[in-house]
Amino acid sequence: GSGEKLHVIERFTRVDADTIRYEFTADDPTTWTRPWSGEISMRTMQGPLYEYACTEGNYGLANILRGARVEDAKAEAAAKANPQ
Numbered sequence: 545g546s547g548e549k550l551h552v553i554e555r556f557t558r559v560d561a562d563t564i565r566y567e568f569t570a571d572d573p574t575t576w577t578r579p580w581s582g583e584i585s586m587r588t589m590q591g592p593l594y595e596y597a598c599t600e601g602n603y604g605l606a607n608i609l610r611g612a613r614v615e616d617a618k619a620e621a622a623a624k625a626n627p628q
Contacts, residue, residue: 549574551570552570554568555567564586565584565585566586568582
């Protein structure tokens with residue numbers, strides 16, 4: 545957890561049409577001896593964006609992908625059986 549005196553400053557800066565820079569500074573004198581900062585550049589993603597969640601027993605995505613691979617194999621077999 546964090547101390548009652550935790551203070552976080554966040555800044556989002558549009559760098560260009562495809563990039564946002566995220567910067568933060570965390571300060572909590574009861575936890576750290578001095579404030580600390582970090583930054584990361586985030587680029588626009590092409591295609592679908594899926595939520596990342598780490599949940600015990602979450603097999604949904606693995607099963608979705610397994611089903612998609614079965615469909616891919618069926619389509620490939622059909623294409624080989626009926627070349628155009």
